[in-house]
Amino acid sequence: MEKTNSRRIDSRLEDLIAAAGAVAFEFSDNDREAYNLAQVALIEMIRKTSQPIDLDKELAELAPISQLLH
Secondary structure (H helix, E strand, O other), X not given: OXXXXXXXXXXXXXXXXXHHHHHHHHHOOOHHHHHHHHHXXXXXXXXXXXXXXXXXXXXXXXXXXXXXXX
């Protein structure tokens, strides 16, 4: 059984962008500040919920090229 990430966000990316933008514009004095605030918030949300990738393991589990090509 796979270990679930308790920090998972069950939302679509466009929903997160819209929410971050709405909050940022509400609490910012100007457009530039709002865009920067929304950007930082989205980067932090994605960074904190992303899972590290074991590239060696992922590559080892790939099907051989002969099975992928017809």
